[in-house]
Amino acid sequence: MKKVELIDVSKSYDRQKDVISNINVTIEPGEFFVLVGPSGCGKSTMLRMIAGLEEITGGTLKIGEKTANRLPPSKRDLSMVFQNYALYPHLTVEENITFGLDVKKVPKADRKKRALDTAEMLGLTDYLKRKPRELSGGQRQRVALARAIVSEAPICLMDEPLSNLDAKLRAHMRSEIRRIQKRLGITMIYVTHDQVEAMTMGDRIMILHSGKIQQIGSPIEIYNHPANPFVATFIGSPPMNLAAADVRKEASLLVLANGTEIVMPKGSLDEIAEERVTLGIRPEFLMPPVTGEGLPVFDAEVTNVEVLGHETVFSFVAGEGEWTAKWNGQWQIQPGDRIPIAVDTGSACLFSLEDGRLIRKAADRQRTVTKEGAAL
Amino acid sequence: MTMSLPKKLIFYTLLTISAIVLFFPIVYAFLISFMTGPELMQGKFLPESFHLDNYIKVFDRLPLLNYLLNSFIVSAGVMLGQLAVCSLAAYAFVFIPFKGRDFVFFLFISTMMIPWEATMIPNFFIIQNLNWLNTYQGLTLPFFALAFGTFLLRQHFKTIPKELHEAAQVAGLGPFAFFRRVVLPVSKTSLVTLGAYGFLTTWNMYLWPLLVTTNDSVRTVQIGLKQLQSQEVATDWGVVMAGVIVVIIPTLLLLFLGQKQLQKGLTQGALK
Known part of the structure; x- marks a missing residue:
């Protein structure tokens, strides 16, 4: 060899x-x-x-x-x-x-x-x-x-x-x-x-x-941890959602072009020097809201829905373009509906808007199976 | 294809008429070869009886077997020479990249536009100066490099996927081994076509053998036949036609054999 x-x-x-x-x-x-x-x-x-x-x-x-x-x-x-x-x-x-x-x-x-x-x-x-x-x-x-x-x-x-x-x-x-x-x-x-x-x-x-x-x-x-937006959209299906966002450090907020506000975990934006970044988030981390989970939720207008049996893939308006979300199970959603969507902000990546460099890594997602069962 | 009956009728009538027109000279030659002199003079179409007198006479009067053998050697020689030269040239034009390859190729192809007769005189001088008159090499060598053959084979070689060439390179096959073990077997159809074409054109060649043969030693059969005509005051056409029929036979044989091979080769890839 x-x-x-x-x-x-x-x-x-x-x-x-x-x-x-x-x-x-x-x-x-x-x-x-x-x-x-x-x-x-x-x-x-x-x-x-x-x-x-x-x-x-x-x-x-x-x-x-x-x-x-x-x-x-x-x-x-x-x-x-x-x-x-x-x-x-x-x-x-x-x-x-x-x-x-x-x-x-x-x-x-x-x-x-x-x-x-x-x-x-x-x-x-x-x-x-x-x-x-x-x-x-x-x-x-x-x-x-x-x-x-x-x-x-x-x-x-x-x-x-x-x-x-x-x-x-x-x-x-x-x-x-x-x-x-x-x-x-x-x-x-x-x-x-x-x-x-x-x-x-x-x-x-x-x-x-x-x-x-x-x-x-x-x-x-x-x-x-895709190194840049190209890798982020190339690997994964549907691809990672990307949108330019303004950084509001004091409120720990990301604001998309259409005014959608996404609350990031406290302190997670502190080390970011840029005013504007590219936000990247995978479709599986845009979830149906569950009360008590504490994830930030925003409302969005659905544009297209595909029900595949084991999962439902739909797109909605976000920022200047469309984002895709992937929810487990079969969901009764119609195009034109305005629905609440929860964001797992810990899994969001931030890329520099100028050179596409990854500036904030997503949290690790790997799980292990123990004797007692799956542990998060 | 389905056709309505009247259409079919017209079609086949036309086909039959053209077949008769096309084949008449050969059939008539065949019939004359059984006629005696007086019969021929009366302008009959069918001979009174089928007898082989004329055939015996033609073999008697001419060393016909000798001529046939010469023709065969020359035709086979040209065929093999053409296959070797053209396939090697085509291989170079397809698989060996070099500067100005396309230009050289088109220059080579453009020689197809120069009629063979125009180069006859320089060719004759070369053969004469080499003292190759009345030799087999004098009869065959000028025909080895054939632009048409190179073109034909190049077109076929170009259909060989370049991955095959690359796979052979990875496997460690040299250029000549690739030529011999992959290119030639894959191009069998084109080689057979070119071989049949080369053989037949050489077999039917008249002018060049007439120029470079001065005695019977390597004379080909077409020139031999011509001698029958001029030997006597009144030509015995029955005998001439008998000779013609004998000469046609190998051509027909080759055509039938070649056709079978060709059809086999052509349908090989089409049916899974």
């Missing part, structure tokens, strides 16, 4: 404008590292730079302890799964799996055994003699996976491998890939634009936006 280190890595196609810049990250051996970001943020380019399919124009890439900037892809000790699987259409499943071993001159008996073992692990034993076009999408995906695993390379790169599958199969393959990665202890670098995949699979996540790192951290850390 090897680590991958990127030091000041940048990429430009025209030698003037960097499409990727200032990438500094160390991916630990055996780690499941997810690169996530919206389309065109440079995540695939970064993966291809690690693979050696794209030239690195600045900085250093280290694989293991060796500098790998100039190594050809085959010398980097890695395997790769492509978005469209890139199976050889003229070869059978078995030949596809052993293709790389064949090139590396692995003895024939050994090759056969490794192919069979891998095929069994992925449930492909019955399809070994078929051609790729005779397989379903999910099976093709597994062949591509088998081809990466069979090489026993210490590093595996995946470029949106699940994006062509339907929702159910995707959920299944998600856990399967995770299971195999843990079992073999491969260092995995996984590119996706799907934040659910990133949250559920990654040991650590890197969020990229227009070629720059936004935040690196464990999924929960990123969810609870």
Whole structure:
């Protein structure tokens, strides 16, 4: 198992404008590292730079302890799964799996055994003699996976491998890939634009936006303490609600553009130097008011309601835009209603309005299960 | 497709008429090849009896088997040469990035606009100075580089997903191994098409073999047939046509075989 280190890595196609810049990250051996970001943020380019399919124009890439900037892809000790699987259409499943071993001159008996073992692990034993076009999408995906695993390379790169599958199969393959990665202890670098995949699979996540790192951290850390408004709205569904607010320190108040006042816990605004900030709060922390809980409550006009059975998601007017709230259970709310909404202000994040920096962290939300039951 | 009956009727009548018009010369040649001289002079359409006299005569008068063998060697040689040269050139144009690649490609393609006859004289001098008159290489080599073939294969190679190339790179396949083990097998259909095209055009070639062959040693069958016509004062057309039919057979065979291969290749991807 090897680590991958990127030091000041940048990429430009025209030698003037960097499409990727200032990438500094160390991916630990055996780690499941997810690169996530919206389309065109440079995540695939970064993966291809690690693979050696794209030239690195600045900085250093280290694989293991060796500098790998100039190594050809085959010398980097890695395997790769492509978005469209890139199976050889003229070869059978078995030949596809052993293709790389064949090139590396692995003895024939050994090759056969490794192919069979891998095929069994992925449930492909019955399809070994078929051609790729005779397989379903999910099976093709597994062949591509088998081809990466069979090489026993210490590093595996995946470029949106699940994006062509339907929702159910995707959920299944998600856990399967995770299971195999843990079992073999491969260092995995996984590119996706799907934040659910990133949250559920990654040991650590890197969020990229227009070629720059936004935040690196464990999924929960990123969810609870997003480093800036971009991360806050990118991770989580529905996204975090954001609005510009005036700070009234003496009254410990935040005032939104439409005059809505939110009372913050006493003293929580003392250290804030700015007059105006961006308030961020996740939809699940906008709750139905409960008497005696002591949370600040404000009234708002509902604009849209979606009842999903186990939860009700509705939007309402707040500040200059709309906010979304997520309430457990089924609620009888009609668009146009004015309803009271309680805010768990302890869970609110504040961002600087100028540079988007996080200036007030939300309280930790993790719970543990004890013998007596769930404790808050 | 469903068609109303009158429409169908018109359609098939037209098709039949065009088929007859198109095929008439060959059918007539086939019939003449069984006729005797007097029969032919009377302008008959059907021979009185089907006998093989003319065929025996043509093999008697000419070293026809020898010519056929020469034609076969030359056609096969050109076919293989074209496949090798065109596929390698197309590979470079698709998979190897270099400065001015597109410009070089269009320059190469533009040679399609220069008729072959225009380059005949310089080609002839080259072959003559190399002392390659009356040799197989003189007959085949000038045709190896084919702009059309390179274009055809390039178009097919371009449909190969670039991920396949990248996957091969990650697996450690060198450029030539990728060419041989992935690109060629995947492009079988186009290679068969180009091969059939190359073989047939060379088989039917007349002018170039006429120029570079001065004796029977490597003379091809098309030139051989021409000799039948001029050898005697009155040409025995029955014998000539017998020769023509013999020459057509390999072409037809290849067409049938190639067509089957082609259809197989073309439908392979379409049906899951």
